[in-house]
Amino acid sequence: MTKVYKDLRDFLATLEEEGQLVRIKEEVMPEPDIGAAGRAAANIENSPAILFEKVNGYNYSLVTNVHGSWRNHALMLGLPKDTTIKEQFFELNRRWDKFPVPPKILAREEALCKENVITENINLFDILPLYRINEQDGGFFLSKASVISGDPEFPEDLNKLNVGIYRIQVKDVDRLAIQPMPVHDIAIQLAKAEEKDEPLPVAIALGVSPLVTFMASTPVAYDQNEYEFVGALQDGVPCEIVKADTCDHLYVPAHAEVIIEGYIIPRKRFVEGAFGEFPGSYSGCRKQCEIQITRITHRTKPIFENLYIGMPWTETDYLVGLNTSIPLYKQIKATMPEVVAVNAMYTHGIGVIISTKVRYGGYGKGVAFRLLSTPHGMPYSKIVIIVDEYVDPFNLEQVMWALTTRVKPSKDVVIIPNCSGMVLDPSSNPAGMHDKLIIDATTPVAPEPNPRSCEMLVPSPATPKWEEILRQLQHAAQKK
Amino acid sequence: MKCPRCDSEKVRIMTKSPVGDAWEIYVCDHCCYSWRSTENIQISEIFKLNDEKIANMGIIPPIPPLKK
Numbered sequence: 001m002t003k004v005y006k007d008l009r010d011f012l013a014t015l016e017e018e019g020q021l022v023r024i025k026e027e028v029m030p031e032p033d034i035g036a037a038g039r040a041a042a043n044i045e046n047s048p049a050i051l052f053e054k055v056n057g058y059n060y061s062l063v064t065n066v067h068g069s070w071r072n073h074a075l076m077l078g079l080p081k082d083t084t085i086k087e088q089f090f091e092l093n094r095r096w097d098k099f100p101v102p103p104k105i106l107a108r109e110e111a112l113c114k115e116n117v118i119t120e121n122i123n124l125f126d127i128l129p130l131y132r133i134n135e136q137d138g139g140f141f142l143s144k145a146s147v148i149s150g151d152p153e154f155p156e157d158l159n160k161l162n163v164g165i166y167r168i169q170v171k172d173v174d175r176l177a178i179q180p181m182p183v184h185d186i187a188i189q190l191a192k193a194e195e196k197d198e199p200l201p202v203a204i205a206l207g208v209s210p211l212v213t214f215m216a217s218t219p220v221a222y223d224q225n226e227y228e229f230v231g232a233l234q235d236g237v238p239c240e241i242v243k244a245d246t247c248d249h250l251y252v253p254a255h256a257e258v259i260i261e262g263y264i265i266p267r268k269r270f271v272e273g274a275f276g277e278f279p280g281s282y283s284g285c286r287k288q289c290e291i292q293i294t295r296i297t298h299r300t301k302p303i304f305e306n307l308y309i310g311m312p313w314t315e316t317d318y319l320v321g322l323n324t325s326i327p328l329y330k331q332i333k334a335t336m337p338e339v340v341a342v343n344a345m346y347t348h349g350i351g352v353i354i355s356t357k358v359r360y361g362g363y364g365k366g367v368a369f370r371l372l373s374t375p376h377g378m379p380y381s382k383i384v385i386i387v388d389e390y391v392d393p394f395n396l397e398q399v400m401w402a403l404t405t406r407v408k409p410s411k412d413v414v415i416i417p418n419c420s421g422m423v424l425d426p427s428s429n430p431a432g433m434h435d436k437l438i439i440d441a442t443t444p445v446a447p448e449p450n451p452r453s454c455e456m457l458v459p460s461p462a463t464p465k466w467e468e469i470l471r472q473l474q475h476a477a478q479k480k
Numbered sequence: 481m482k483c484p485r486c487d488s489e490k491v492r493i494m495t496k497s498p499v500g501d502a503w504e505i506y507v508c509d510h511c512c513y514s515w516r517s518t519e520n521i522q523i524s525e526i527f528k529l530n531d532e533k534i535a536n537m538g539i540i541p542p543i544p545p546l547k548k
Contacts, residue, residue, distance in 0.1 A: 031519050056518075057502030125505065126498045132519070136527050138485070139507075139514040171512060173495050182541045195547040269539050271512040274527050285511075285529065286538045 002235035003078030007112065007255035008207045008305060011076070012049065012063065018081050020048045020072050021063075027054040030131035034062065038133070038308025041065040042315065048072075051303075058129035062304045067210060068315035073322075076210040077233070085322075085394040089341060092233065092322050093329065099224070101231025103251070104238040111242035111254035113205075118296040123173040127258060127296060128206070128304045130170055134276030138285065141275060142168040143316075144307040145260075146205040146216040147178065148250050152192045155249040162186055163216045163226035165319075168204070168291075169272055176204075176291040177272040178264065183379075185222050190264060190289065199263035201247040202291060207257025207305040212239065218323040219376065227251070246295050257302040262293040278320075279347055280311030281426050312347055321345035324376065328352070331374045336367055343393035349380040350422055353393040356386060361448030364440040365414065372419070372436055379420045379432075385439045402441040412440045483508035484521045486529040510534075 005011040015021035041047040071081040130140040151160035162185040169177040180187040193200040230239035244250040269287035307315040329342040338357035364386040371377040387402040421434025444450035488510035507514040
C-alpha cells in the first residue's frame with residue numbers, strides 16, 4: 001500500500017530517515033541566513049529539506065526546501081527516492097484518475113491543528129520565525145501557505161471550496177496582504193463578496209502534509225475540490241480535514257502546524273511588494289487586498305514551513321512541475337493518443353517538451369498547436385519542443401540529442417508572432433502578449449520527405465540487466 | 481527614523497523579538513515597507529517609492545462595481 005503522510009511532521013521523519021533532511025542546530029539570523037540557505041539548497045543536486053532549530057529572537061523552528069528535490073518529490077508520493085522523473089510522471093498520472101476521493105471530516109477534538117488557540121493580542125511573530133526571503137522584497141512573506149476560501153454565492157458547495165497558494169506579505173502583527181490575480185479561483189470569490197461590500201472569510205494553513213501543498217499549487221477546475229484530489233494522489237486514502245473555527249463553510253487540513261483565520265477587507269487596496277518571483281526576477285509594487293486576522297490555532301511548538309523562490313530551479317519549480325504537466329498531458333492525449341509524455345516543468349510551463357509518435361507528416365507541429373490551445377498552454381507556453389516517442393522528454397541530454405540531430409532550422413523552427421503571453425515573463429511586451437516558438441525535433445514521416453533517413457542504433461537486450469548490476473555494485477561501494 | 485524606501489517619517493515599531501531583546505521590526509505606514517533592526521537595508525533605486533509612484537500603482541484585482 002502507498003505510504004501516506006498524516007501531516008508535515010510525519011513526512012519530515014521520513015525525509016530524515018532517508019537522508020533527505022538536515023538539521024541546523026546552531027542559532028541562525030533570520031536575515032540573511034535563511035534566504036541564503038534556501039538559495040544554496042536550490043543550487044545543490046538532490047538537496048535535502050533544511051530544519052533550522054533555533055532562529056535568533058524567535059520561539060520556534062522553521063523548515064524550508066521540503067519539496068526541493070526529485071528525491072523529496074518521490075518520497076512525497078511514497079515512492080523510492082531514486083524513482084526517475086518519468087516514472088513519477090506516470091505514477092501521478094495513474095493516481096490522478098482516482099479523483100474524486102472525498103475527504104474525511106474530523107471532529108474538532110481529533111484535529112491537532114486546534115491544540116492551541118489565540119484570539120487576543122494576536123502577533124504572528126510570536127508563532128512564526130518570519131524572515132525576508134530575497135534582499136529587495138518589501139517585507140516578510142509567507143511563500144508556501146495554503147489559502148482556503150469559499151464561494152459566497154454557494155457557501156455550502158464544497159466543490160467550490162478553493163485551496164490555493166498565493167503570495168502573502170506580513171503587513172502587521174495581525175494583518176496580511178494577499179495577491180489574488182484575476183485568473184485565480186479566489187479572485188472569482190472575492191469579486192462576488194466585493195460586489196456586495198462584504199468581507200470574504202479565509203483560512204490560511206501553514207505546515208501541512210506534502211500532497212496538500214502540492215495540490216494547492218495545482219491549477220484545477222473551479223468546481224473541483226483540491227482535497228478530493230489529495231485523496232486521489234494519496235492513492236485513495238482520504239485527506240483529513242476539520243471545520244474552521246470562525247466560518248462554518250471553510251475546512252482546513254486537520255493536522256496543520258498553524259491555521260490563521262480572518263477575512264479579506266472588501267473594496268480596499270494597499271501597497272504590496274516588491275517580491276522576488278518564480279521567473280527569477282522581482283515583481284514590483286502594486287495595490288492589493290489585505291486580510292484582517294481574527295484567530296490563530298496551532299500545534300504545540302509549531303514548525304513554520306516556507307520556501308525560497310527565485311531563479312529556477314527552486315522548491316517552487318518542484319511544486320509546479322509535474323502537476324502542470326499532467327493536466328496538459330491529459331488534455332492533449334484526449335485527442336492525440338500518440339502523445340507519450342509532456343514535460344511542462346520549465347518556469348511553470350513557459351517551456352514545454354512533448355514526446356509523441358508521428359502519425360503523418362506535420363504531426364509534431366500539430367501537437368504543438370494543440371498545446372497552445374489548452375487553457376494553460378495558451379497564455380503560458382512560449383517555447384515548445386516536440387521530440388519522437390522514444391526520446392524521454394524529462395531527460396534533457398536526450399532532448400538536446402534530438403535537437404542537434406533531427407532539426408533542420410529552415411523548416412522545423414517556426415515563430416508565431418503576437419500571441420497571448422505570461423504577464424510575469426519579463427520578456428513579454430506588452431505584459432501578457434508574446435510570440436510562440438515551435439521546434440519540431442521529430443523524424444520526418446510521409447508525406448514529408450526524409451531524404452537522409454538513418455538506421456538507429458539498437459541497444460543490446462542485455463542492457464537493462466547490466467544497468468541493474470552496475471547500480472547494485474555502485475550502491476554497495478557507496479555503503480563501504 | 482525615516483523609511484529607507486520612501487523617506488516618509490511615518491515609521492513605527494511593529495513588534496519586538498518574542499525571545500530576548502534581539503531585534504525590533506519597523507514598518508512604514510506610508511509605503512508599507514517593513515524591516516528588522518538587524519538588517520543592513522540597501523534598497524535599489526528602481527524599488528524606491530514616492531507619492532507619484534504610489535498613486536500610479538496597478539490595482540490587483542480590480543474592484544468590481546457595487547451590485548444594488
